Amino acid sequence: MIRALLSRGPGLLSREAGGERWLIVVIAVLCFLASIAAVGALAADRAAHGWARQLRAEATVQVRPRVDETGPTAAARAAETLAGVAGVAEAEAMDRKAAEALLRPWVGEAALPDLPLPYLVTVRLDPKNPASAPTLSRALAEAGLDATVDDHSLWRGEVERSAGVITALAGAAFLLIATATAAAIAYATRAGMATQASVIETLSLNGASDGYVAGLFQRRFGGLAAAAGAMGAGAAALLLALLRLIGGEGGLTSALPLAFSDLLILIACPLLAFGVALLAARFTALAKLGAHS
Amino acid sequence: MPNSTRRAADPDPAPDTVRLRGVGFGYADRPDVLRDINLSLTQGSFHFLTGPSGAGKSSLLRLMTLAERPQTGRISLFGREVADLPRGGVPAFRRRMGVVFQDFRLLDHLTAFENAALPLILAGGRTADHAADVAEMLRWVGLGQRMDALPPALSGGEKQRLAIARAVITRPRLILADEPTGSVDRAMGEKLMRLFQSLNRLGATVLIASHDEALAERVGATVLRLENGRLRQMEAAGEAA
Numbered sequence: 001m002i003r004a005l006l007s008r009g010p011g012l013l014s015r016e017a018g019g020e021r022w023l024i025v026v027i028a029v030l031c032f033l034a035s036i037a038a039v040g041a042l043a044a045d046r047a048a049h050g051w052a053r054q055l056r057a058e059a060t061v062q063v064r065p066r067v068d069e070t071g072p073t074a075a076a077r078a079a080e081t082l083a084g085v086a087g088v089a090e091a092e093a094m095d096r097k098a099a100e101a102l103l104r105p106w107v108g109e110a111a112l113p114d115l116p117l118p119y120l121v122t123v124r125l126d127p128k129n130p131a132s133a134p135t136l137s138r139a140l141a142e143a144g145l146d147a148t149v150d151d152h153s154l155w156r157g158e159v160e161r162s163a164g165v166i167t168a169l170a171g172a173a174f175l176l177i178a179t180a181t182a183a184a185i186a187y188a189t190r191a192g193m194a195t196q197a198s199v200i201e202t203l204s205l206n207g208a209s210d211g212y213v214a215g216l217f218q219r220r221f222g223g224l225a226a227a228a229g230a231m232g233a234g235a236a237a238l239l240l241a242l243l244r245l246i247g248g249e250g251g252l253t254s255a256l257p258l259a260f261s262d263l264l265i266l267i268a269c270p271l272l273a274f275g276v277a278l279l280a281a282r283f284t285a286l287a288k289l290g291a292h293s
Numbered sequence: 294m295p296n297s298t299r300r301a302a303d304p305d306p307a308p309d310t311v312r313l314r315g316v317g318f319g320y321a322d323r324p325d326v327l328r329d330i331n332l333s334l335t336q337g338s339f340h341f342l343t344g345p346s347g348a349g350k351s352s353l354l355r356l357m358t359l360a361e362r363p364q365t366g367r368i369s370l371f372g373r374e375v376a377d378l379p380r381g382g383v384p385a386f387r388r389r390m391g392v393v394f395q396d397f398r399l400l401d402h403l404t405a406f407e408n409a410a411l412p413l414i415l416a417g418g419r420t421a422d423h424a425a426d427v428a429e430m431l432r433w434v435g436l437g438q439r440m441d442a443l444p445p446a447l448s449g450g451e452k453q454r455l456a457i458a459r460a461v462i463t464r465p466r467l468i469l470a471d472e473p474t475g476s477v478d479r480a481m482g483e484k485l486m487r488l489f490q491s492l493n494r495l496g497a498t499v500l501i502a503s504h505d506e507a508l509a510e511r512v513g514a515t516v517l518r519l520e521n522g523r524l525r526q527m528e529a530a531g532e533a534a
Contacts, residue, residue, distance in 0.1 A: 012414070014402045202398045205358055206459070207388035207415045209381065290380070 012203060013216050014196055023188040023221075024228045027181055027277075031232025031269045034177040038265050039240055041170030043256040048163030050257070053127075055152040055159065059136060061091075061121040064146040071119040072096075074145060079121045081143040087131030094120040121147075178276055185225060185280040189217050193288050200289075214285035221281040222274050229273030233266040308372045309333045310467050310498040311357055316366035318352055326352045328522040330366065334500060336466075339493045341509035342502040344519035350502040351395060353519065354469050357500070358392050359383050371466070388416055391460035391497075393470035397452045399444040399459075405431060405451075406440040409458045416463065423462075430458045433488070435481065449476035457485055461492055468492060468499045474508065486512050 061082065065074035075093035082091035099117045107115065125131055133151040140147045193200060200213055244258045311334040318327040326349045334340060342350050355361045356368060359375060368375045370386055378386070391412070399408050407414075410427045431440055434454040444452055453476040460468060468489060474482035490512070493499045503509065509516045518525055 011403065011407070012400070012411075014400075198398070199400055201360075202400060203411075203415065204384070205360060205387060205392060205394075205398070206412050207384045209384040212384075212415065 012199070013192075013220055014199055020188065020192070020224060023184060024224055024231075026184050027225050027228035027273055028232040028235070030177050030181050030184070031229040031273055032236045033232075034174055034272075035233045035236030035266050035269050036240075037170050037173045037177070038269075039236070039258070039262045040256065041167055042262045042265065043258050044166040044170075045163050046257050046259070048159050048166065052156050052159045052163070055156040056130065057125050057127050059123040059125060059133065059149055059151045061123060061136065061140070062148045062150070063119045063121060064148075065119065066144075066146065075119040075121055077143065078140060078145050078147055081139055081145065082121060082123055082136060085131050085136060085139045087126050087129050087135065088123055089126045090124040092122055094122055178272065181225070181273060182276050182280040185221050185277045186284040189221060189281045189284040190288060192217060192220075193285060210286055210289040213289060214282050217281045217285045218278050222278045225277030226270045226274035229270035232273075233269035236269075237263050237266050308336065309369065310336045310338075310371060311500070312369045313356070313363075314367045316356065316363045316368060318349075318356060318361065318363050318365075325522050327356070327363075330524055332517070332524060334467075334498050336498055337493065337496050339490070339499045339512075339514045340501070341506075341512070341514050341516045342500055342519060343504060343506050343509060343516055346504060348519045349522050350504075350519055351471055354392070354471050354500070354502055357467075357469055358390060359386060384415075388412070388463070389465055390467045390469060391463065391465035393453075393456050393460045393468075393473045395471040395475070395502075397444075397456040399452060399455060401444050404441050404443060405436055405447065405455050408444065408455055409462055411459055412463045427458075427462060430462055431455075434458045434485070450478070450481065453477055454481070454485070457488070461488065464492065464495065464497070466497055468497050470499070470501045472503055473501060474503070474505070482508065483511070 061078055063071070063074045063078045065071045069077075072093065072095070079091040079093040082088050096117060099120060100112050103115070103117070104112065123136065133149045133153070136149045136151075137147070140149070203213055203216075240258060240263060241260070244260060247258065311332065313330050313332040316327060316330040316332075317325070319325050330353065342353065344350055352361070356363055357370070359370075359378075362375070371389060373386075375386075400411070403411070406427055409431055410423060413423045413427070428437070428440065431437055434457060436451060436454055436458070439447060439451060442451075444455070447455065453473065457470070457473055460470065470489070473489075474485055477485065486508070489499050489501065499514075501509075501514075506516065
């Protein structure tokens with residue numbers, strides 16, 4: 001395939017321009033990495049938003065029973081009160097067994113019977129019109145309950161910040177990869193021009209302008225980059241599709257939920273490689289030709 | 294020492310195609326290749342530039358093709374000072390010239406046909422538009438059967454003929470040829486000279502660098518002699534045919 005690529009391109013340049021085999025490999029690898037980074041960012045962003053949405057749809061209430069009331073009774077009353085609040089889909093007092101099940105992995109079986117556990121109510125909010133934490137607190141206070149409402153806003157903020165950081169890191173990785181691609185193409189253009197110095201001089205002496213000569217390198221490296229980009233993106237698409245098939249609808253893991261539609265973003269990879277190559281080859285060729293004037 | 298080659302009988306002389314005034318040129322290891330060169334080639338003139346090897350003939354042609362710039366003096370081409378010429382303006386000038394290089398400067402990855410068509414392609418034409426002209430030119434220089442051959446497969450003489458075909462395919466206004474018959478036999482050399490003379494009759498200015506002074510005498514063109522970096526003499530061996 002590499003040989004086929006090298007035999008194409010503007011015919012006025014020699015087919016054996018220097019360093020093009022490794023350039024194809026380098027760009028294909030860079031595009032593969034960029035594709036993985038892009039789809040990884042999409043999946044991470046989707047996961048983070050999913051978690052945030054889940055957290056936004058739930059609240060946890062800790063009830064402190066009055067002197068004349070047992071904990072389970074207070075929790076049941078709180079659940080009943082909250083179930084009647086607008087924006088609450090369901091409220092349920094967490095019994096001791098459920099609370100122990102949550103804690104067992106952390107504290108072990110032996111300590112559980114003597115451990116004083118808080119009395120909790122799990123609240124599922126209406127996703128379309130969720131009740132706010134102050135609304136829930138007000139309802140509980142009006143019912144004479146001493147309780148604290150946790151709407152998970154702290155965690156939600158952390159998750160959303162993490163999603164933002166992941167997206168920014170993916171963007172930075174993308175820029176770095178694009179810069180590396182441009183540098184590789186600029187280097188290859190310089191190497192190619194050195195290899196073909198006599199061809200360039202012959203073309204110039206026969207009336208070729210700098211722009212024309214730069215255009216030859218532009219088209220050659222643009223074409224190579226697009227093809228190499230397609231190879232890298234294709235390999236990434238195959239790998240990701242395989243992971244998606246293995247992982248099923250939820251993706252490989254819940255932390256990185258892949259979707260087949262994510263693969264559409266990979267179409268941009270060869271186009272971006274083509275654009276970066278065009279610019280890098282043109283600027284390098286013109287700068288080199290100008291330096292020799 | 295001025296070396297005007299303007300025809301004395303011309304009542305309304307055409308502007309000089311090439312004019313050099315006090316031109317000096319050299320390389321780092323040979324600083325005085327050319328010294329105080331004064332030369333005018335009028336439009337439609339035919340000259341031979343002779344001199345021993347290393348006299349500076351090729352360097353003088355490189356100055357005229359704008360491959361090099363003089364260290365001293367001034368050069369004008371087609372009535373324009375090249376010192377004032379921006380880099381972007383050079384290709385247009387070169388397209389008005391046809392240059393035969395001593396080392397042929399053929400592109401080894403292109404066929405003979407593509408090499409001959411190169412100036413047409415670079416001028417923006419499509420090969421298909423000029424295919425008949427290119428084929429005819431190649432047939433004329435005896436390469437009709439070698440159009441698809443790559444230069445490495447051609448003999449020295451065939452390469453030289455191909456280089457000449459490429460130089461004249463656009464019917465340039467100025468033809469600069471560096472030893473254009475050095476690799477061909479006498480019969481082909483004279484045939485190629487007739488080609489240059491034909492183009493000269495059509496108005497092209499021709500300058501042929503050659504160490505073969507006998508050839509210059511046979512052609513009967515004006516001879517400029519370059520020796521030790523100076524144009525020492527000009528011999529009017531006769532008018533171009």
